[in-house]
Structure formats: C-alpha cells, structure tokens
Amino acid sequence: MDGESNVAISIENVSKSYRDQVALDGLTLRVPEGAVFGLLGENGAGKTTTIQVLLGMIRADSGRARVLGVDPARDGLDVRRRVGYVPEVPALYDWMTVAEIGWFAAGFHPEPVVGAAGFLSRYGESTKGFGLPPDRKIKALSKGMRAKVSLSLALASNPSLLILDEPTSGLDALVRREFLESMVDLAANGRTVFLSSHQLGEVERVASHVALLHQGKLILAEPLDELRARTFLLAVNFHSRDHEPAPPASLPIELIDASDAPRQAHWLVRARDRAACEAVRNLPGVESLRIETPSLEDVYIGYMRGRRPSPPPSPSTAHVA
Numbered sequence: 001m002d003g004e005s006n007v008a009i010s011i012e013n014v015s016k017s018y019r020d021q022v023a024l025d026g027l028t029l030r031v032p033e034g035a036v037f038g039l040l041g042e043n044g045a046g047k048t049t050t051i052q053v054l055l056g057m058i059r060a061d062s063g064r065a066r067v068l069g070v071d072p073a074r075d076g077l078d079v080r081r082r083v084g085y086v087p088e089v090p091a092l093y094d095w096m097t098v099a100e101i102g103w104f105a106a107g108f109h110p111e112p113v114v115g116a117a118g119f120l121s122r123y124g125e126s127t128k129g130f131g132l133p134p135d136r137k138i139k140a141l142s143k144g145m146r147a148k149v150s151l152s153l154a155l156a157s158n159p160s161l162l163i164l165d166e167p168t169s170g171l172d173a174l175v176r177r178e179f180l181e182s183m184v185d186l187a188a189n190g191r192t193v194f195l196s197s198h199q200l201g202e203v204e205r206v207a208s209h210v211a212l213l214h215q216g217k218l219i220l221a222e223p224l225d226e227l228r229a230r231t232f233l234l235a236v237n238f239h240s241r242d243h244e245p246a247p248p249a250s251l252p253i254e255l256i257d258a259s260d261a262p263r264q265a266h267w268l269v270r271a272r273d274r275a276a277c278e279a280v281r282n283l284p285g286v287e288s289l290r291i292e293t294p295s296l297e298d299v300y301i302g303y304m305r306g307r308r309p310s311p312p313p314s315p316s317t318a319h320v321a
C-alpha cells in the first residue's frame, strides 16, 4: 500500500490516446473502499479505457493508477487475480459447459485464501441462483445468461473489489434489479464495486458515489448524497417574456444548464442548500419559483447538454442513457 489505506482505486492524472484520439485526458479519481461507484458518460467518454488501465490491460501514456495498492502498469496480473472483473462482452470458452468453465477457472485459484473448493462452491451457488443449467454449453446460452456466467465467475473468487463494465446490458429488468441489489449487499460487507453504466436510474438506486466523464475528462465525482443535497432544479415563472436568462452572478448559485420557455425558465443549479435557491424568488420579474431535487438523469443531461458536440449525433448513433 502507499498510504491510501481507505482507497480501493486511485487514478492520478491519467491520460491515454489512440493515435490522435484522446480517450482519457488527465483523469484523477479516487474510489473509497466499500463504495458502489458508478462511472457514467456518453459513448466514447473513456469508461472502458479507464477500466482497462485499472486492470493493466492497456498502459496509460502518463499518470499513475493504484488498485488495492498495486500498480496495474507493473503488476497487471496481480491486479487481475485480486479483482473480480466483468467485461462488457464476456470472453468465455464457447465449447465448455457452465459447470466446466467453473472447474476451469477454479484451477487459477489454488491459494488458500480463496481455494479451488471455495471458488467452486461459490460459483455453483451463484449459477444455481441465476437458474443457469450446469450442463449447457456456453455457446448455447443467451447473451444475458453469458453475462450471468461472467458475473458468477467474478464473484466466485470472493474479491474485495469488483470492476464491472456495463454489467447489466444483457440482463432483463428483474435480473438487473436483483443483480444491482446484490452489489449493494457486497458493499455492505465491505467490498468495493466500481461499475460503468448507461443505466442512470439503476445507478441512482444503488450507487454511493458517481463520476461523470466527458471526452476523457472528469466533469464531477462525488458521493451521490452530496450531489443530491447540492443540486437543484429551479422552475422559475416570470411576469413577462423578457426575463433574465440565468441567475445573476451576485447569487451564491452556479448554473449548470438552462432551458427556456416563454415566461418560464428551468435552471439546473449547484448551491450550498435549498435556502440559497430561495433568493431567486426575490429577483425582479419573478412570479413564482418551484425548487425540485433533480434525478441523476436530469443532472447527467444538464451537464452534458452544453457539452454536446455540434452537429449532434444522429438518432442511429445516439446512445440512450
């Protein structure tokens, strides 16, 4: 360890480019132990690249990372042995059955801490819980069933840190819900879960922390409770169409995003507390004010709207967050 005893993952100023395509641009992030940490961002934001750097699967151009105190650029194998990893597209041996792949993977966990027997019994329990037929070949499984095998393999080593890249993308709604709730249970038992996702509603339900990436840069990273306590959606009605486009700089409110309709504005803002937002009520021309707590999706869209590239992506390439 290097003095970061309560930090499961630390990323310091990490940059990574593929030729002239910047994937990560000076990313700095800390994931506390015991967190369920949701990494959010649009397609191509750099989520998978972050995960690949953390697992030592690719090397950053600059900066450094530590995963459970280990440098993945130097000891990637050690990191991969200690971390449960569920990739976006699980790479599984197609010709093995569900049971066989468990036996195969157990062979990589002979150490007494985990033990092949412990691995196999946990894998068996998990696959049974998911209703996976032990004798069915991987190639005959649906996408969602493969995802469940991959997750069962990751959980079987009883890792203190789970890293999941879009873990629920192939799962139906019920299993997604169960799966994410099991992540909360893991965190309650002191484990750390780091997951990338487009499912904002789900992340909001389970995450203790969220980070927002945009074009390889960090937009925000904080405990979800804090984000909820400091972000407000103000629905402001004005007496006339001719009104202020944003809160004046004199107010202790930071505007994230504004949308306008005749005589009405919606301002997504950061503020110390609700009382700070109340000051908007006294601005000239304001008829009424409603202060709401935005959903994570509102916050995500608010932060992203101003950053959207021009021209916007066509519907065929846009990802539904």
Ligand SMILES: Nc1ncnc2c1ncn2[C@@H]1O[C@H](COP(=O)(O)OP(=O)(O)OP(=O)(O)O)[C@@H](O)[C@H]1O
Residues within 6 Å of the ligand: 018, 021, 022, 023, 041, 042, 043, 044, 045, 046, 047, 048, 049, 050
């Ligand atoms: N092997 C590669 N070669 C070239 N460019 C790459 C490679 N991998 C990623 N990139 C680029 O790096 C950027 C970040 O990609 P990354 O896969 O990390 O994004 P992401 O946030 O995981 O996206 P998604 O949500 O679509 O999975 C993108 O512009 C992508 O095109």
